Amino acid sequence: MIGIQPIDQYARDISDEKQASVIDGSSKGTEKRYHSLHQDYPDPDAIRKLAASIKDHTLHHLGEYLAKAEESLTARGVNVHYASTDEDARQTILAILRQHGVTQLTKSKSMAAEEIHLNPFLIENGVECLESDLGEFIIQLDGDEPSHIVKPIIHKNRRDIAKTFVREGVAADYNDDPETITRRARVFLREKYMQAQAGITGANFVCADTGRLALITNEGNSRFGMAPVQVHIALVGIEKVIPQEKDLAVFLNLLGRSATGQQLTVYTEFINGPRSANQPDGPEHMHVVFMDNGRTDVLASNCREILRCIRCGACQNVCPVYRQASGHAYRSTYGGPVGAVLSPILFGSRFPELADLPKASSLCGACNEVCPVDIPIPDLLLRLRDKAKKESVPSAGAIPMSPFATLATSPSLWRTAMTMSKAMNHLPIQVAPIKPLQDWLGQRTLPDSKGGDFRKWMKTHQADAARAGKAP
Amino acid sequence: MSRAAIFAKIESATAMVKAKAAYPEYDLSIVHSQPRLQGADLWEIFTRNFSAVNGRAMTSVAELLDFLKQSSQLHGYCDPLLYDDIGAQLAAAGLVVETEYHRDRYDDYQFGITRASGAIAESGTVIIDDDRTSHRLAALSPWVHIAVLSRGEIHRSIPDAIAAFGESPNIIWCTGPSKTADVEGILIEGVHGPGEQIALVI
Numbered sequence: 309m310i311g312i313q314p315i316d317q318y319a320r321d322i323s324d325e326k327q328a329s330v331i332d333g334s335s336k337g338t339e340k341r342y343h344s345l346h347q348d349y350p351d352p353d354a355i356r357k358l359a360a361s362i363k364d365h366t367l368h369h370l371g372e373y374l375a376k377a378e379e380s381l382t383a384r385g386v387n388v389h390y391a392s393t394d395e396d397a398r399q400t401i402l403a404i405l406r407q408h409g410v411t412q413l414t415k416s417k418s419m420a421a422e423e424i425h426l427n428p429f430l431i432e433n434g435v436e437c438l439e440s441d442l443g444e445f446i447i448q449l450d451g452d453e454p455s456h457i458v459k460p461i462i463h464k465n466r467r468d469i470a471k472t473f474v475r476e477g478v479a480a481d482y483n484d485d486p487e488t489i490t491r492r493a494r495v496f497l498r499e500k501y502m503q504a505q506a507g508i509t510g511a512n513f514v515c516a517d518t519g520r521l522a523l524i525t526n527e528g529n530s531r532f533g534m535a536p537v538q539v540h541i542a543l544v545g546i547e548k549v550i551p552q553e554k555d556l557a558v559f560l561n562l563l564g565r566s567a568t569g570q571q572l573t574v575y576t577e578f579i580n581g582p583r584s585a586n587q588p589d590g591p592e593h594m595h596v597v598f599m600d601n602g603r604t605d606v607l608a609s610n611c612r613e614i615l616r617c618i619r620c621g622a623c624q625n626v627c628p629v630y631r632q633a634s635g636h637a638y639r640s641t642y643g644g645p646v647g648a649v650l651s652p653i654l655f656g657s658r659f660p661e662l663a664d665l666p667k668a669s670s671l672c673g674a675c676n677e678v679c680p681v682d683i684p685i686p687d688l689l690l691r692l693r694d695k696a697k698k699e700s701v702p703s704a705g706a707i708p709m710s711p712f713a714t715l716a717t718s719p720s721l722w723r724t725a726m727t728m729s730k731a732m733n734h735l736p737i738q739v740a741p742i743k744p745l746q747d748w749l750g751q752r753t754l755p756d757s758k759g760g761d762f763r764k765w766m767k768t769h770q771a772d773a774a775r776a777g778k779a780p
Numbered sequence: 781m782s783r784a785a786i787f788a789k790i791e792s793a794t795a796m797v798k799a800k801a802a803y804p805e806y807d808l809s810i811v812h813s814q815p816r817l818q819g820a821d822l823w824e825i826f827t828r829n830f831s832a833v834n835g836r837a838m839t840s841v842a843e844l845l846d847f848l849k850q851s852s853q854l855h856g857y858c859d860p861l862l863y864d865d866i867g868a869q870l871a872a873a874g875l876v877v878e879t880e881y882h883r884d885r886y887d888d889y890q891f892g893i894t895r896a897s898g899a900i901a902e903s904g905t906v907i908i909d910d911d912r913t914s915h916r917l918a919a920l921s922p923w924v925h926i927a928v929l930s931r932g933e934i935h936r937s938i939p940d941a942i943a944a945f946g947e948s949p950n951i952i953w954c955t956g957p958s959k960t961a962d963v964e965g966i967l968i969e970g971v972h973g974p975g976e977q978i979a980l981v982i
Contacts, residue, residue, distance in 0.1 A: 329964075336965045348813035355810060364801035371790045384949065390782040442971060443962035459962065466963055486963040490971055497972060498921065502883060520945070528920060528958040528973030535916040536883060546786065551803060557939040561811045571813070572903045572938070572955045574833075575973070581949030588881075589916035590950060600782075604789035608796060 312747060313664040315629075318637035326463050330455070330634045333462035334625045340569035341622065341678075345562075348571070359558050360682040363616035366550055367607065373516040373549045374598065380519030381596055384581035389597045394424035397599045401426065401508070401541055402433055404595050408539045410435065410506040414497070416523075416530035417441035418510025419457060419619055420543045420599060423641045423654075426508070437508075438500050440529035442493050449476045455635030455643060458567045458621035463634050501532050506539035507591070512618065513559055514544060514596075517552040520580040521596070524563065524573040531575055540579070540591035546598050547607075547615040559618060562680035566620040602654040611688045614649045616681040623675035623685060629668050638665055645675035649688045663701045666692035726760030733757055808939040813902060822901045822934040823981070829904030833956030834969065835977045841869045844926060844980055848875065848891060851976070853924050856891030857881045859914040862928055865982055866893055881915045892918035892974075896927035898944070899979060902937045903955055906979050910950040919954075925974040927954070931981050 312320070322330075345352040366373050378388045389404075391397035397420075405413070413430075415421065415437055427448060430437040439448040443460035447453065449472050454460030461469070470484035479492045509530050511521040521542055523530055534540050550559065564570040583590030606615055624630045624644030635643030640651035640662065648665040655662065666689045675685040695701075715721050733756050740746070794800075819825035827837040838844050848854065848870070855876040858867030867877040881889065894914055898907040906927040908919060919925045935941040945951060958973030969975045 333965055348815060350814075358804055358806055358810065361801055361804045365803045368794055368797050368800040370794060371787055374790065375787070390786050392782040392785050396782055440972070441962075442960050446962075459965075461962055469963060486966045487968050489963055490960060490968040494970070494972060498886065501972075502886065518945075526958070527960050527971035529971070531916070531952060532920050532972045535920055546790070553942050553945060554808065554939070556942055557808055557811050557937075558806075561813075561938065568961070570833075570955075571816070572905060572953065574955050574957070574959055576905075576953040576955070578945065578951040578953075579949065584910035584949060587910045587913070587916065587950070590910065598786070600786045600789065604786065604793050607790065608793035612793075612797075 313667070314639065315633055315637045315664050315668045319633035322634055325465065326634060327632065329463050329465050331631050333459055334631050337569055338625060341566060344565040344569040344571065355558065356562060356680050356682045359562055359680060360616055362550065362555050362558065363681055367547065367612060367615050370546065370549065370607065373551060374546055376516040377514050377519055377549050380517065381580060384519055385594070386519065386581055387595045389595060391597055391599045391601070394601050397424050397543060397597060397601065398426060398429045400597050401543065402430065404541055405435055405506060408506065408593060410539060412436040412504050413506040413508060414438050414440045414501055414504045414533040415508040416525060416533055417444050417460070418508070418543060419641060420510050420545050421508065422454060423601065440497055440501070440533050441525070442490065442527060445493060445497065446472060449478070453636065456621055456624055457619050457642070463636070498532070502536050504533070504537050506541060507533040507537050508541045508543065509534070511542050511544045511548055512563065513556060514549045515553045515556065516549055518580055520553060520578045522556055522560070523577045523579065524575065526574045528575050531577055534591055535589040538591055539593045541595045541597065543597050543599060546600055546603050563618050563620055566622040566678065566680040602656060605656050606650070606653045609653050610691050611649055611653055613683050614646065614688060616683055617646055617650070618681060620680055622678040622680065626674040626678050628670065628672065645669065645685045649685060649692060652692055660701045663696045666696070723760060726763070729757040730759035811939065812937050816902050817937065822936060823931055825901035826899055826904060826934050829902065830979060831904070833904050835904055835956050835979060838978055838980045841866050844978065845870055845873055848924065851924070853890040855888060856893065856922060857889045857915070857918045858893040859895055861914070862893055862895065866928065881918045883917065886917065886921045889918065889922040891924040891926060892922040893926040893928060894919045896929040896979070898933035898935055898941070899929055900935050900938060900941045900953065905953045905955040906977070907941060908952050908954065909948040911948045920973045923970065923974060924976040924978065926978045926980050928980050928982055
């Protein structure tokens with residue numbers, strides 16, 4: 309159907325208030341992030357290239373490193389599970405919870421868990437599952453979806469949140485002061501932490517040599533969520549493995565700076581087993597669920613570089629399309645440039661439906677410039693556009709380019725069209741009953757057509773130049 | 781079943797990679813931040829970077845006592861092993877100091893004094909590990925957390941601290957007080973964990 313692509317439609321329909329929040333939230337802190345790298349290092353580019361090569365090496369030898377991580381974890385008393393699909397992952401986690409008799413848990417922010425829609429599933433199955441990251445907590449109260457990897461409620465303002473708190477009984481009265489909002493969540497959530505029997509987390513990195521999971525937060529929610537409980541379950545994408553602990557220094561120094569302009573996020577936790585025998589707080593049982601869910605398809609594709617991603621959100625912050633359209637416009641867990649590459653392959657069966665995403669970019673390259681693992685996102689977007697073309701996947705709402713292609717590849721047709729285009733200057737095309745034309749003209753003013761005058765000029769110019777004995 | 785399937789898919793995907801990337805040999809000095817490492821000694825470097833993330837570095841129990849009194853944080857927990865050196869002095873000044881942490885009264889503790897196993901000068905971080913600290917919760921639920929360490933336990937850089945991980949199954953780096961910027965990007969401290977992070981050297 310000719311019309312408008314879904315992402316464009318979304319950008320058009322977004323409310324002014326939401327768009328203002330997204331533009332403000334994504335552009336804020338850009339300088340801070342830049343300076344945190346460039347003031348600390350003479351050549352930050354060398355560090356991100358190093359990070360990219362460590363990730364590429366790991367991905368190219370993923371079988372070895374994943375097996376090694378499993379071995380390291382198992383040796384330290386951790387139960388390791390594997391899940392091929394989202395459904396496998398949900399069932400595996402539910403079975404672990406049932407095994408330990410868990411009916412209530414808190415969960416710290418995890419994109420992997422978002423990807424498999426873990427919360428609603430657990431709740432349907434009778435497990436109270438509460439998000440503990442402030443932003444994710446608000447998302448859960450609203451039945452909404454996060455729209456940014458690092459800043460899940462970038463699309464909401466303080467008034468939205470204050471209303472939610474009253475509606476959901478977190479607060480007795482309306483108060484939109486950010487500090488009050490935070491204190492109210494603090495009081496509400498710590499009671500939940502203390503009642504819970506398990507904590508679910510993701511992991512930012514897994515070191516193959518010792519099995520150590522690195523988990524980062526600023527709020528301290530994952531630490532708190534795990535301190536009073538007996539069971540820790542970490543849901544981890546298989547691409548999170550890195551060769552050794554030594555490499556953490558490279559990635560941690562890049563992740564905090566690229567995500568929020570911090571050298572390190574406040575809490576960086578390293579876990580490779582149940583709590584120490586002398587420690588009264590912390591889980592006695594630790595489970596790691598390694599999830600594929602499309603990652604091996606990405607690994608087999610010509611866009612495997614996207615698996616280097618360490619989920620810092622920097623590409624979202626700088627992307628002009630993301631800023632205008634918001635993360636929700638990408639209609640999947642991962643929005644922005646990384647999502648435009650990852651989602652169509654990761655959720656392969658949805659490729660035709662998401663095929664407009666790789667086109668939603670001007671290929672300006674800002675995403676690659678800020679990427680801490682140097683993912684060539686613009687190149688990957690082009691590869692996906694090519695894939696859509698080769699597989700003849702129609703993109704909903706796209707204006708077909710084939711008539712233009714016919715025109716542009718035949719010189720005589722082109723000349724005729726050029727001459728005829730002069731007639732357009734005298735026709736009221738703005739009112740022509742052609743929907744896509746109207747859509748297009750709705751936001752643009754066409755210059756008058758010169759009707760191929762350049763060709764005429766060039767011909768005369770060449771003839772003049774030849775007469776003068778010069779090269780044109 | 782999933783395990784075998786996943787490894788088979790990884791195997792076939794990586795077999796398609798013609799030029800496999802080698803592991804890069806690199807020197808960790810590449811991630812040392814020279815401006816952050818400026819300073820005469822590790823304590824000076826640590827305090828500068830710790831202050832930059834809104835942590836408070838203290839060198840005496842008297843200083844801690846002043847701070848707790850001024851901020852009206854008068855009831856807390858102290859690791860029994862640190863009671864003689866620190867807790868007793870606070871108790872003598874009239875503060876309520878418990879050496880047992882009771883979860884059912886988590887809101888009673890306004891401060892928590894626990895052992896840190898070290899610090900990182902470069903990033904202004906205190907390190908807590910399971911093997912050496914008495915209660916994870918006592919470092920989390922009180923508004924003020926006092927991490928106690930000795931000068932000799934400060935690592936120069938992040939790579940140094942990683943190299944010293946050892947065998948503890950749980951290590952946490954705390955770089956300042958708990959914070960969020962989720963609401964309109966505005967920085968608020970004291971979200972779930974402490975709103976004041978103190979490092980006290982003894």
